[in-house]
Amino acid sequence: MADTYTIAVDLMGGDDAPECVIDGVKAFLPLFPDTKILLFGREEALSAAKAALGDDRIEYALSGADITMHDEPMLAIRRKQDSSLMMCLKAVKEGRAQAMVSAGSTGALFLGSMVTLRMLKGIDRPALAPVIPGMDKPLMLIDCGANADCQPNYLMQFGLLGSAYMKQVMGVEAPMVGLVNIGAEEEKGSKLYKEAHALMKQQSAYDFMGNVEARDIMSSKADVIVCDGFTGNVILKYAEGLSKNLFKMIKTEALASFTGKLGGLLLKGAFGRIKTRMNKDEYGGAPLLGVNGLVVKAHGSSNPYAFRKALEQARKMVMGGLTDQLRLGLEKLSEK
Numbered sequence: 317m318a319d320t321y322t323i324a325v326d327l328m329g330g331d332d333a334p335e336c337v338i339d340g341v342k343a344f345l346p347l348f349p350d351t352k353i354l355l356f357g358r359e360e361a362l363s364a365a366k367a368a369l370g371d372d373r374i375e376y377a378l379s380g381a382d383i384t385m386h387d388e389p390m391l392a393i394r395r396k397q398d399s400s401l402m403m404c405l406k407a408v409k410e411g412r413a414q415a416m417v418s419a420g421s422t423g424a425l426f427l428g429s430m431v432t433l434r435m436l437k438g439i440d441r442p443a444l445a446p447v448i449p450g451m452d453k454p455l456m457l458i459d460c461g462a463n464a465d466c467q468p469n470y471l472m473q474f475g476l477l478g479s480a481y482m483k484q485v486m487g488v489e490a491p492m493v494g495l496v497n498i499g500a501e502e503e504k505g506s507k508l509y510k511e512a513h514a515l516m517k518q519q520s521a522y523d524f525m526g527n528v529e530a531r532d533i534m535s536s537k538a539d540v541i542v543c544d545g546f547t548g549n550v551i552l553k554y555a556e557g558l559s560k561n562l563f564k565m566i567k568t569e570a571l572a573s574f575t576g577k578l579g580g581l582l583l584k585g586a587f588g589r590i591k592t593r594m595n596k597d598e599y600g601g602a603p604l605l606g607v608n609g610l611v612v613k614a615h616g617s618s619n620p621y622a623f624r625k626a627l628e629q630a631r632k633m634v635m636g637g638l639t640d641q642l643r644l645g646l647e648k649l650s651e652k
Contacts, residue, residue: 320350321634323627324404324413327357327365328382329420331617334361337419338368340623345373351631354413356400358382379403385616389423393431401425405432408609415610415630417601419618425611426462426604433609436639438646440467442606443474444545444613445481446552447599451535456482458540460548460602468511471495471542472519476645477605478540479522484636485603485629486539494528494538496547501527508544516542521649563587600629605642610634 325341327334334357341353352373355365362376380398393402404416405428418425422444430442445458458478463470475493482491495513497505502513504527516524528536530551543551566587570580580587600622601614610633614626 320352321415321631322352322354322413323630323634324354324356324407324416325627326400326404326416326418326420327355327361328379328400329418329616330614330623331419332619333419334364336618336620336623338365339620340618340627341365341374342369343620343624344627345369348628348631349373351627354404354407356403356407358400377403383421383424385421387421387424389421389427392421392424393428402428402432405429405609405611408611409433414634415612417612417614417623417626417630419601419614419616419623419626422461422613422616425613429604429607429609429611433607433611436606436608436642436646438649439473439477439606441470441473442604443470443477444548444602445474445478445605446602447486448552448555449534449599453539454486454599455533455536455538456486456540457533457548457552458542458605459545460552461545462604463545464549465546466508466544468508468515471508471512471544472515473606473649474542475516475519475524475540476521476649477642478542480641480645481603481605481633481638482539484638484641485632488539490523491539492523492525492537493540493542494525494536496530496533496541496543496551497527498529499527500529512542519649521645599625601626603629603633608639610638 327337354375356377356379379400381396383392383396383399383401401418401420407413408416409432441463443459444462445456446460447454447456456478458474479491479493482488497509528538533541570576601612604611612626612630614623
């Protein structure tokens with residue numbers, strides 16, 4: 317592995333771009349002197365970035381029309397090849413960067429990655445795979461919105477993608493893979509999930525532990541939770557909303573009485589630690605796994621801290637040699 321790394325960054329993607337991206341890069345660079353940034357953006361945004369960041373370890377590249385959240389993804393990637401998002405993907409394809417990060421359009425990034433980087437041999441569809449907090453450890457939820465309609469072999473492949481990521485990037489020695497279902501028994505679930513269970517049970521490329529009910533996701537022994545993109549997105553959004561509103565409810569109740577205020581004061585440190593563990597920003601963005609290159613999708617509403625963590629995540633993916641490990645796993649998967 318090279319002594320230095322280069323990450324391509326989409327300066328124009330996200331609700332608060334370019335300011336959020338600039339601040340995220342500014343916070344990231346002092347922490348990792350081995351990493352360079354290839355920054356793509358419009359002229360005005362690049363000027364602001366140069367004023368804030370200087371030229372140390374940053375290469376600036378002018379982009380054309382932006383891909384917005386309102387653009388139809390397929391038309392956007394065809395007509396806006398000079399956009400910052402597409403230029404980042406091309407930089408990865410051409411080897412000028414080892415990974416890319418964007419907080420831009422999920423649909424455009426998904427389709428653009430498939431068209432530009434292509435799929436790894438043996439993978440039918442890529443998957444968005446955020447790391448989420450668990451009771452005792454973080455875990456991966458895959459897929460979380462890229463594939464609303466899935467086939468059984470997609471889910472089997474998602475298990476491999478997630479297992480390789482948790483081992484190479486998160487340092488889990490022997491990741492366990494579970495399949496979301498409405499019951500723990502093998503015969504439970506829809507036709508899709510029954511067939512997926514059978515395929516996952518037969519393969520030997522990763523450790524499959526069986527079905528996991530939604531209520532047990534956070535406390536499960538699984539390091540990777542597999543599901544279709546529709547189910548995964550619902551689970552993720554509900555968990556985010558529940559966490560946010562639960563802390564609001566606790567605060568409201570604590571302020572409702574003197575004893576509540578006293579108890580809240582005594583438990584302030586504990587609540588702070590729990591809030592940090594439940595904060596989605598701690599885990600960066602969602603890697604798009606399965607394409608022939610390293611891509612991180614930062615949340616559209618990322619703050620500078622979340623974007624910095626997404627950059628750290630991309631760097632870890634490069635350092636872990638994730639793409640090479642996925643290829644090895646796919647070779648093993650194809651033996652069955």
